[in-house]
Amino acid sequence: MDPVLNPYNPGAGRRPRALVGRDGELELMDTLIARTSRGMDGRGVILTGLRGVGKTVLLHAMADRAEAAEWFTVRLEARRSVSETFEFQLARALRDAYRASSWRHNLTDRARAAFGTIQSFTAKVDTSGGISASIEFAPHHGRADSSDFETNLLDVAIDLTDAATERRVGVALFIDELQDAPTPILQALTHAVHQAGQTARPFYVIGAGLPSVIRLLSEATSYAERLYDYRPISQLSTGDSGEVLEAPARTENVTWDPEAVSLLVSESAGYPYFLQEFGSAAWDIAARPDAISRSDALAAVNAGRRALDDGFFRARWDRATKAERNYLIAMSSDGAGPSFTGEIASRLGKEPSQLGPARANLISKGLIYAPEHGQISYTVPGMADFIRRQVDSCVP
Ligand SMILES: Nc1ncnc2c1ncn2[C@@H]1O[C@H](COP(=O)(O)OP(=O)(O)OP(=O)(O)O)[C@@H](O)[C@H]1O
Ligand SMILES: [Mg+2]
Known part of the structure; x- marks a missing residue:
């Protein structure tokens, strides 16, 4: 079929044409928006x-809803970077949120004061002045200009929510890859949410990250579990997985053979990224202009697997050193895991402490995460099978 019209979007953060099976989480956002408009409080997600x-x-779909309701929405990814601190990333995101904010078209004194506070915050972090230059407000003296990040963040939260409450809306930081934020940052974020909540201010952190983020947040502050609504995002049901394939095709007047759908749904195990990859391959392979058949799906399984092996899995494997690969291989006999770190050490004939550096590097490279102390899991579904295929192909 015409690849130009291919309606599937495999890739990190690429928006699907149909966002399927996440109504519950979107409703959480809608509820928070509705409660805020009534002056009631809620919890971040x-x-x-x-x-x-x-x-x-x-996360972006939730942010879109908040933005449509005229919330002050800040979007950022907590990237591990040697050149940029989290504070800098937040300053840039605040600047972007300021520029996109509908509040600028209906300025009140409180909004002016809040924008001045954002200017103070950015000026403190970005000494070169590049970020501040695009904020047309003078710094708000005495606000967000201390040498303490937590104090400054709280000032921003207070002044923004002062402006938000007169509009009966909220302020939310949408932070992706939260597991990569340093512990002091997680502490400061949670403290700010906690403090704002004590005075019923609508300031929320809506975050996303690997499953280890739950542990990291609660290690950073003991009361984190009461401040956030944790929602595990997992594979889609069989019905929803089918819809990921069929809904985008419908918009192009293309139908799927039910057998083709069930083949790809079972092959993808309900993982949205894999569904997009297989759907995309089936579309490109299909010979007819208006239908995807079982044989197209069979060919798509091979093409999709190849695409995943050469991209999604290979990119991660290639990032690992020899010692790190040995660690990954030792985990693979546990399938999806988790693996116990002590057991991996004995499989490799080493002391657990000798493997500490390999394990730490694999975590910082984003290949594995620690669901609990003493346990370790792959961050990507299907990694164990991929590794076994690598090992098998190396055996003479
Ligand atoms: N609910 C959904 N319905 C249809 N497609 C989806 C859905 N969720 C995600 N996708 C698709 O799956 C792929 C991965 O999505 P996304 O990048 O949001 O995953 P992620 O969990 O953030 O992954 P990572 O941890 O690598 O950042 C994208 O191609 C996206 O279009
Ligand atoms: Mg992501």
Whole structure:
């Protein structure tokens, strides 16, 4: 079929034509918006799940709803970077939120004061002045200009929510890859949410990250579990998985053979990213202009697997050193896991402490995460099978 019209979007953070099976999480956002408009409080949401389950696209869909309701919405990814601190990333995201904010078209004194506070915050973090230059407000003296990030963040939260409450809306930080935020940052974020909540201010963190983020947040502050609504994002049901394939095709007047759908649904195990990859392959392979057949789907399984092996899995495997690969291989006999770190050490004939560096590097490269102390899992579904295929293909 015409690849130009291919309606599937495999790739990190690429918005699907149909966002399927996440109504519950979207309703959480709608409820928060509705409660805020009535002056009632609520809780932020933390989406957790493996790579490719759809956290980023869901986070953005939630942010879109808040934005449509005229909330002040800040979107950022907590990237591990040697050149940029989280504070800098937040300053840039605040600047972007300011520029996109509908509040600028209906300025009140409180909004002016809040924008001045954002200017103070960015000026403190970005000494070169590049970010501040695009904020047309003078710094708000005495607000967000201390040497303490937590104090400054709280000032921003207070001044923005002062402006938000007169409009009966909220302020939300939508933070992706939250597991990569340093512990002091997680502490500061949670403290700000806590403090704002004590005075019934509508300031929320809506986050997304690997499943380890739950543990990291609660290690950072003991009361985190009461402040956030944790929502595990996992595979889609069989029905929803079918809809991921069929809904985009319907918009192009293309039908799927039911057998083709069930083949790809079972092959993808309900993982949204895999469904997009297989759907995309089936579309390109299909010979007829208006239908995708079982034989197209069979060919798509091979093409899709190849695309996943050469991209999604290979990119991660290639990032690992030899010692790190040995660690990954030792985990593979546990399938989807989790694996116990002590057991991996004995499989490799080493002391657990000798494997500490390999394990730490694999975590910081984003290939594995620790669901609990003493346990370790792959961050991507299907990694164990991929590794076994690598090992098998190396055996003479
Ligand atoms: N609910 C859904 N319905 C249809 N497609 C989806 C859905 N969720 C995600 N996808 C698709 O799955 C792929 C992965 O989505 P996304 O990047 O949001 O996952 P993620 O969980 O953020 O992954 P990572 O942990 O690698 O950042 C994208 O191609 C996206 O279009
Ligand atoms: Mg993501």
